[in-house]
Amino acid sequence: MQIDWIYGLIGGLIIGVAGAVFLLGNGRIMGASGIIGGLVDGSGRNTAAERISFLAGLIIAPLVIVQFWDRTTTNVTSNIAVLIAAGLLVGIGTRIANGCTSGHGVCGISRLSLRGMVATVFYILAGGLSVVLFRHILGVI
Amino acid sequence: MRNILALIAGSLFGIGLLVSGMTDTAKVQGWLDVFGNWDPTLAFVMGGAMIPMAIAWAMTGSRKPIVGGEFPARPEPKLGRNLIVGSVMFGMGWGLAGLCPGPAMASLGFGGFSTLVFVGAMLAGMLLAPMVRQSMDKAVPAE
Numbered sequence: 001m002q003i004d005w006i007y008g009l010i011g012g013l014i015i016g017v018a019g020a021v022f023l024l025g026n027g028r029i030m031g032a033s034g035i036i037g038g039l040v041d042g043s044g045r046n047t048a049a050e051r052i053s054f055l056a057g058l059i060i061a062p063l064v065i066v067q068f069w070d071r072t073t074t075n076v077t078s079n080i081a082v083l084i085a086a087g088l089l090v091g092i093g094t095r096i097a098n099g100c101t102s103g104h105g106v107c108g109i110s111r112l113s114l115r116g117m118v119a120t121v122f123y124i125l126a127g128g129l130s131v132v133l134f135r136h137i138l139g140v141i
Numbered sequence: 142m143r144n145i146l147a148l149i150a151g152s153l154f155g156i157g158l159l160v161s162g163m164t165d166t167a168k169v170q171g172w173l174d175v176f177g178n179w180d181p182t183l184a185f186v187m188g189g190a191m192i193p194m195a196i197a198w199a200m201t202g203s204r205k206p207i208v209g210g211e212f213p214a215r216p217e218p219k220l221g222r223n224l225i226v227g228s229v230m231f232g233m234g235w236g237l238a239g240l241c242p243g244p245a246m247a248s249l250g251f252g253g254f255s256t257l258v259f260v261g262a263m264l265a266g267m268l269l270a271p272m273v274r275q276s277m278d279k280a281v282p283a284e
Contacts, residue, residue, distance in 0.1 A: 004162060008182040011161020012189020018153035019190065020197035025146035027206030029213050030154065032243035033267070040267040053144040055246060057151025062159040063250030071159055074248050075167035075239070076255040082237060083258040089234025090259075091266020092273050094242060097227025101241045102154075104228075105187060110194035114218040119228040126232025127173040134237055136176060141237060 019107055026050065031103020032058075033094035041095075077141060082134075097123075143208045155247040161186040164248040166239025173236050222281075223274065 019030040028050070035051050038044020044051055066072050077083060094100040097119055099108065104123075108116015134141045162168045162182055171180030201212045235241050238259055240248075245260050 004168070004180070004182050005185045008161045008185035009189040011157045011159070011163065012186035012191075013193060014153055014157030014160060015186065016157075016190035016193030016197075018150045018157055020193045021146060021153065022150035023194075023197045023206075023212070024200060024204075025150070025207045026143055027208065027210045027212050030150060032154075032241070032246065036242055036246070036264070037267045037270070040264055041271060050143050050147045053147040054151035054154075057148040057153075058155040058243070058246045059249050061152035061155040062164065062247045065156060065159055066251050071164075072251045073165050073167075074252045074256065075165055076248075076252060076259070077166075077238060078255050080258060083255055084262045086234040086238030086240065087259040087262025088266040088269070089230050089237065090241060090245075091234075091263040091268075092270045093227045093230030093232070093234060093266075095227070095267050095270030096223050096274055096277075097231055098224070100231060100243070101187075101235075102243050106190045106194055109187075110191040111198040111215070113216065115216055115220065115224055118220050119224055122225055122228035123232035123235060124173070126229040127236035128175055128232075130233045130236025131170055131173045132176060135170075135174065141170070 015102075015106065016110075019102070019110075022054070023107070029103055029107045031099050031107060033090075033100040034098070034103055037091075037095045079140070082141060093123075146208065154243065157190070158244050158247040161189075163244045164252075168239075169241075169244070170236065170239040173239075222277075226277070 022028050022030040035054055039048060039051050099119060104116040104119040109120060158164055163186055168180055168182050172183035206212060240259055245256060245263060248256050249260055
């Protein structure tokens with residue numbers, strides 16, 4: 001528990017390097033919802049290969065690492081209704097807001113984007129409210 | 142070249158998410174849960190990620206992307222309804238399951254059936270988003 005923040009910091013630095021590679025290499029903003037969403041709704045058809053390559057790395061690299069390092073604990077709920085509701089909210093919300101934790105949060109705030117900062121404030125407040133509501137008041141998570 | 146760099150960036154992103162512990166929904170919900178047993182990890186992840194990213198943004202001023210083209214232009218600092226409503230919806234879902242799009246994909250390979258259901262619903266949501274945006278516009282015009 002005490003050293004978790006060190007893993008957090010190291011992991012964060014790696015995430016930042018990933019974003020730097022994508023920006024300085026390809027001239028693109030590393031936003032997970034945008035990269036996925038562009039494939040889903042067809043708006044990113046012209047850059048489909050780049051998006052698929054990114055997602056292949058994102059899915060496969062952690063899967064390779066967990067073969068040597070048992071870090072597979074996700075503590076994800078098995079409540080199907082919660083998973084579907086949460087997935088729909090995340091999918092619709094990130095596309096309407098045009099970004100999520102990586103695009104608005106990491107990439108946006110680091111360039112001092114007002115939109116990124118405002119989005120981040122609102123999704124963190126809503127996230128906190130969501131945990132209070134569904135965990136402490138309703139007790140469903 | 143473009144695809145190789147994307148593969149490298151995606152791989153590093155996935156490894157970073159795994160190392161940081163963000164694929165563990167308990168750590169994400171623990172950070173959001175200020176009234177419970179608060180877990181500070183996520184703040185270190187966000188802060189850590191912004192350091193290389195801020196350096197990268199600073200470097201964009203004097204060069205072009207390696208593969209050519211232009212760096213993304215700074216968006217108009219416009220705070221419309223979509224940014225706020227979308228972010229609130231996203232935040233509600235993020236708190237509910239403890240997953241956002243990056244970590245959901247990074248744990249897809251080992252997260253089992255639950256992660257698969259979440260990602261399926263997320264993709265469906267992304268497909269529905271243009272329709273939701275349209276019906277929002279019809280009810281209350283954006284600006």
